[in-house]
Amino acid sequence: MKQSYVYILKCSDNSYYTGVTSNLESRMFKHHTGFYPESYTSSRRPLQLVFYCEFTDINLAIDTEKQIKKWSRAKKEALINGDFDALVNLAKKSFDK
Structure with missing residues (x-):
């Protein structure tokens, strides 16, 4: 089975970029x-790969990338840091008035 990867880059402006690829080494290069000079990351170099995970199903990888892109910065940082307990708490919505 072909591997796919979801990855997060930390950009020089401290923003995060989330992507999906079937060849992580080539994509990082x-x-x-x-x-791609017009891409989000081109003007935000240097970049640091701060997280990646492997998938055997490209559709699941794409769905995961889309999900992570919607997450808050705090939730992305919890994932990057492996703080899975925090992920649960950050997923809870607050309905305070």
């Missing part, structure tokens, strides 16, 4: 060299 393209990010680092500014291969």
